Amino acid sequence: MYSGPILKLRTELKSVIEYELPIGEELVGMNKFIGKYIHFEWKNEILCISCGRKTNKSFAQGYCYPCFLNSPETSECILRPELCEAHEGKARDMKWAKNHCLQPHYVYLAVSSGIKVGITRYSQIPTRWIDQGASFAIKIAETPNRFISGIIEVALKEFVSDRTAWQKMLKNQVLEEFDLIEKKHELFSKLNSNLQKFKVEDDKITEINYPVLEFPKKVKSIGFDKFNEIAGRIMGIKGQYLIFDDNTVLNIRKHNGYVIEMKL
Numbered sequence: 585m586y587s588g589p590i591l592k593l594r595t596e597l598k599s600v601i602e603y604e605l606p607i608g609e610e611l612v613g614m615n616k617f618i619g620k621y622i623h624f625e626w627k628n629e630i631l632c633i634s635c636g637r638k639t640n641k642s643f644a645q646g647y648c649y650p651c652f653l654n655s656p657e658t659s660e661c662i663l664r665p666e667l668c669e670a671h672e673g674k675a676r677d678m679k680w681a682k683n684h685c686l687q688p689h690y691v692y693l694a695v696s697s698g699i700k701v702g703i704t705r706y707s708q709i710p711t712r713w714i715d716q717g718a719s720f721a722i723k724i725a726e727t728p729n730r731f732i733s734g735i736i737e738v739a740l741k742e743f744v745s746d747r748t749a750w751q752k753m754l755k756n757q758v759l760e761e762f763d764l765i766e767k768k769h770e771l772f773s774k775l776n777s778n779l780q781k782f783k784v785e786d787d788k789i790t791e792i793n794y795p796v797l798e799f800p801k802k803v804k805s806i807g808f809d810k811f812n813e814i815a816g817r818i819m820g821i822k823g824q825y826l827i828f829d830d831n832t833v834l835n836i837r838k839h840n841g842y843v844i845e846m847k848l
């Protein structure tokens with residue numbers, strides 16, 4: 585039995601993704617539980633992942649309300665990079681912004697169901713792709729900060745989605761015919777000339793395989809706010825979701841900071 589606050593699944597890119605669940609002080613390898621029956625119980629407690637205080641409600645996937653309002657991790661530019669002002673010396677916390685917003689970022693294309701564009705800090709590759717449940721991904725631009733990546737993403741949103749269709753992703757309804765390299769160059773040709781210099785020349789495609797025995801035909805999301813106990817046979821893990829044998833799926837990341845007891 586394991587018990588304590590959980591954090592989003594840690595991942596490692598191998599021929600099949602390896603997942604670990606941080607719970608309390610432990611890091612539990614999850615791949616070995618696939619095909620097995622597992623039982624989770626929420627202990628009606630949430631601990632803010634920034635300040636550690638108890639909170640009745642979780643904001644932005646794990647923060648108490650004061651931290652949601654003030655902590656740099658929940659700045660507006662996290663969801664809307666094009667609004668980042670760190671390069672002008674403005675941020676909730678400049679020290680944090682230096683280590684995050686003012687670091688190299690990548691714009692990428694990923695295929696989780698259809699093709700989507702996204703951005704992430706250089707060190708978050710391939711983590712970000714795996715968290716989204718992407719099957720394939722390619723870097724398209726490398727920029728010196730978050731803001732410029734955001735500008736490129738906004739420009740490309742006109743031609744390609746920036747959303748993950750999570751239900752299709754979980755059902756493994758992945759686009760069959762596509763050419764990511766061709767798409768990359770096609771999209772890039774539509775950018776303003778002042779953005780052309782950020783293009784990544786390397787056309788390497790990363791392929792990602794998830795530990796799933798059988799994908800669900802339908803998908804129903806469940807969470808601890810509605811059900812204190814969640815149990816079932818785990819059929820697989822994809823993105824940040826555990827997939828159970830009754831077509832229910834549990835988004836682990838959404839429950840950052842929830843105090844959980846887990847047993848077989």
Ligand SMILES: [Zn+2]
Pocket residue numbers: 632633634635636637647648649650651652
């Ligand atoms: Zn807090």
